[in-house]
Amino acid sequence: MKTLFALLLSLLSLCALAADAEIPIAIRDHRFDPGEIRVPAGQKVKLVVHNQDATPEEFESHELNREKLIAPGTKASIFIGPLKPGRYPFFGEFNEKTARGAVIAE
Amino acid sequence: MLGSAIIVFREALEAALIIGIIAAATRGMQARNFWLLTGISAGLAGSLIVASLTGQIAELAEGAGQELFNAGILGLAAAMLAWHNIWMARHGMQLARDARQLGQDVTSGNREMSALAAVVALAILREGSETALFLYGLLTGGEETLATVLGGGAIGLLVGTLAGYGLYAGFVRIPTRMFFAATSGLILLLAAAMTSQAARFLVQADILPSLATPLWDTSWLLDNASLVGRFLHTLAGYEAMPSGIQVVFYSTTLILILAGMRIFRVRPPSTAIQ
Numbered sequence: 001m002k003t004l005f006a007l008l009l010s011l012l013s014l015c016a017l018a019a020d021a022e023i024p025i026a027i028r029d030h031r032f033d034p035g036e037i038r039v040p041a042g043q044k045v046k047l048v049v050h051n052q053d054a055t056p057e058e059f060e061s062h063e064l065n066r067e068k069l070i071a072p073g074t075k076a077s078i079f080i081g082p083l084k085p086g087r088y089p090f091f092g093e094f095n096e097k098t099a100r101g102a103v104i105a106e
Numbered sequence: 107m108l109g110s111a112i113i114v115f116r117e118a119l120e121a122a123l124i125i126g127i128i129a130a131a132t133r134g135m136q137a138r139n140f141w142l143l144t145g146i147s148a149g150l151a152g153s154l155i156v157a158s159l160t161g162q163i164a165e166l167a168e169g170a171g172q173e174l175f176n177a178g179i180l181g182l183a184a185a186m187l188a189w190h191n192i193w194m195a196r197h198g199m200q201l202a203r204d205a206r207q208l209g210q211d212v213t214s215g216n217r218e219m220s221a222l223a224a225v226v227a228l229a230i231l232r233e234g235s236e237t238a239l240f241l242y243g244l245l246t247g248g249e250e251t252l253a254t255v256l257g258g259g260a261i262g263l264l265v266g267t268l269a270g271y272g273l274y275a276g277f278v279r280i281p282t283r284m285f286f287a288a289t290s291g292l293i294l295l296l297a298a299a300m301t302s303q304a305a306r307f308l309v310q311a312d313i314l315p316s317l318a319t320p321l322w323d324t325s326w327l328l329d330n331a332s333l334v335g336r337f338l339h340t341l342a343g344y345e346a347m348p349s350g351i352q353v354v355f356y357s358t359t360l361i362l363i364l365a366g367m368r369i370f371r372v373r374p375p376s377t378a379i380q
Contacts, residue, residue, distance in 0.1 A: 005253065018314075040163050044312070057244035058236065062330045065320065065347055066310055069172060069239060070160035077169045081313040081319060093113070 003029035020046045020079070027051045032033070041105040042087040047078045057099065061090035064103065081105070107250070107258040114262030117233040120340045121149075122270025124229040125202050127296060127341075128222050130277035131190070131289040135213040145223030156231060157238035173311035176232065180304040183228040186221045187297040191290050192279025193218055195367035240298045290367070292341065298359040299343025305355040317350025 025047055026033045039045045045075065051057050051070040057069045061080060070076040080088075083105035092099025134137045156163070164172045173369070197214075237259075244255050280288050308314040325346035328335050340342035343356055 055247050056239045057243070058240075060204070062325070063347065064351060065306060065345065068310065069160055069164070069236065071164060071239075074161050074164060075169075076164060076172075077311075079310055083319060093241050096109075100283075 005018045020044050022046045022048055025049045025101070027053055027057050027092065027099065029053065030055075030057070030092065030098045032090075032092070032099055032101035033076065035101045036104060037101070038104050039047045039081065039083065042082045043081060045078060045083075047103075048075055049078065058083060058093040059090060060093045061088060061103075063088040064090060066090070107254040110244055110250070111262040111265075113260045114237055114319050115266045116336065117237040117240075118266025119269050119286030119336070120261045121229045122266045123273055123337070123340050124270075124296065125226050126270035126273035127289065127292050128226055129274050131194075131293060132219060132222055133278055135219055138219060141216075141219035141223040142226060145226030146230060148223075149227035150234055152227060152231040153234025153238050156235035157242070160235070160239060170311035170313065170371040172241040173307040173313070177180075177304040179228050179232055180300040180307070183225045184297040184300040184304070184359065186225045188294050188359075188366065190218065190222055190225075191293050191297070191363055192366040192370050194286060194290055195371045196370075208275070266327070294360065294363055295342040297363060298356045299340070300342045301359045302345070302348070302352040302356040305352045306349065309349055309351060310370060314351050317354065319349050320345075320347035321350045321353055323347050 015089075021043065023039065023045060024039055025037065027049060031055060036066075037047070047059075049059055049070055051072055051074060054072050058071055059066065059070060059076065061067075064080050066078055066080060068076050068078050068088050080103065083103070085105050088105065089105040090101050090103065129260055131140060160172075162171075163175050167174050167282070197291075241255055241259055243369070244250050245252065277285075277289065278295070305314060309316045324348065327348060328344070330336065330344070330346045335344060335346065345352060348356075
């Protein structure tokens with residue numbers, strides 16, 4: 001069990017070393033800022049979503065196949081891609097009306 | 107009010123469908139309702155704990171805590187379902203021939219039921235903690251009152267539960283001859299769906315490679331956002347745009363469980379009597 005955990009940790013740190021493009025996104029007043037994010041196609045990208053609201057949010061995207069809860073005041077890392085060129089909408093499940101955005105891979 | 111009803115419905119539906127299948131698959135087992143209720147209560151209590159620890163869980167393992175937690179829960183539930191199916195392949199025939207015989211085997215029945223009660227608890231834990239967080243957010247957001255949030259939540263929970271009950275009621279009408287094949291088949295798909303979701307979480311945390319994003323795209327045919335898409339996503343792991351590794355996990359799970367069921371199956375007729 002301990003070895004497994006150590007293996008997992010080293011795997012994680014390896015992943016952290018491989019410098020992927022990091023893209024910050026803020027959630028403010030139940031909206032994503034910026035609402036549109038341009039990323040290079042064919043490359044893995046790390047989204048760092050900072051929820052600055054006092055309420056939790058869930059980052060979700062069917063097109064990106066991602067789903068992550070973000071507690072109030074915390075930052076969440078979400079790895080996406082490598083993507084084909086195109087538009088990939090995402091939304092905040094808890095505030096679907098206002099929290100909408102898209103990743104544009106080009 | 108409508109917002110809380112819709113979200114609670116979505117989350118409750120997933121858990122209710124899983125409970126519906128498990129309730130059907132364990133029909134006639136010793137103390138089934140006691141175990142199901144135990145699983146449901148444990149899941150609800152656990153939901154509140156997990157919801158209140160969301161921030162802390164997320165920070166574990168250098169920010170990959172939530173993904174590892176979810177993948178762990180899904181993997182554990184899938185393992186229990188796999189065990190159930192293999193166990194059923196061994197004892198199902200006895201159960202079909204004499205429903206009472208199995209009921210009398212209390213130790214074996216209890217061990218089996220406790221594993222499935224754990225699956226129920228884990229399913230509720232995942233969906234329930236999300237629901238609790240969402241409702242908490244609505245309340246603290248100040249746009250809705252306690253009455254509208256709880257009212258909407260109650261409607262969503264009711265409709266979701268009815269859907270799960272509907273699935274159960276449909277299942278118990280299946281003739282005994284085909285019943286085990288039907289429930290084992292659904293549990294097999296459910297387990298594969300869970301490991302595929304676990305793989306998705308591990309890709310999201312960059313622990314596993316995605317292999318292909320996506321491997322195919324059938325969203326023009328059936329979108330995961332649609333009701334039917336959600337239904338099939340929960341029951342059979344349907345993904346309109348799966349990553350390659352999800353397909354690897356899904357098919358490996360199917361193969362392993364089917365192999366287990368074949369290896370441990372009691373061959374009729376002479377070896378069926380123990």
